Amino acid sequence: MNFLTQIDNLALIALLLVSGLALFLPTLSTLISGKGLSPAEATIWINRRKAAVVDLRPNIEFKAGHLPGAKNIFVDQLTANLEKLKLDRKNPLILVCGTGVSSRKALAEVQKMGFAEVSTLDGGVQAWQAAALPLVK
Template identity: 75%
Template sequence: MNFLTQIDNLALIALLLVSGAALFLPTLSTLIGGKGLSPTEATIWINRRKAYVLDLRSEEEYKTGHLPGAKFANSSALTAAIEKLKLDRKLPVVLVCDTGTQSRKLLAEAQKLGFVEVGVLDGGVQAWKAAALPLVK
């Protein structure tokens, strides 16, 4: 009987550890890799939190249509583009590209520039369009 109780306790402890790890992993990935934002979450960041939106696509793509309030930031010279825009580092930043891939690659660079919070629009402008949200020309 004592042996079975120990096995039950070990199973409960293992379950506790696994569930705790599962709850912590999303937080850990956000801390390491930045915040992935859905179009709805990005809209909330922009409207309620006054987040800057940096469009990392080419200037031609930017001119064909970009998120409202987005600023063009040349992805090959992100640091220089951010310095030129004189952005307040206390406000969040949303990085946007066509599909979200390029934004993810530049996330660490934006974080190193001292922004409190940096997010990436998951799926990029393509996801924004798919959500039937407006683009500005």
């Protein structure tokens, strides 16, 4: 009986480790590959981690609808105008564009500016809308 209890305990420990790894793997792959955030992850960064949001779309698209609290900087003037915002470099920063392509291209440039943690919104504003999350006009 004692031997069977030990096997049961080992099985439970193995199950715990495997399920914990399965929960942590998406986060780990995001950190390693530099993959952007899902709309749900971006919401967590904004609400819990006080992430700043920088929208890289043209002003007309930004005014048509943007993420709550987002600041608009056109991608061609990113470095100069990002300095003007005086954002806390210790807090996370989320770059957003229409589809996720422009923000991914700008990621390395922003990382060089000394922000501790920078990511992009995968799929951009289109993914945000597809997730039925609110836009501010």
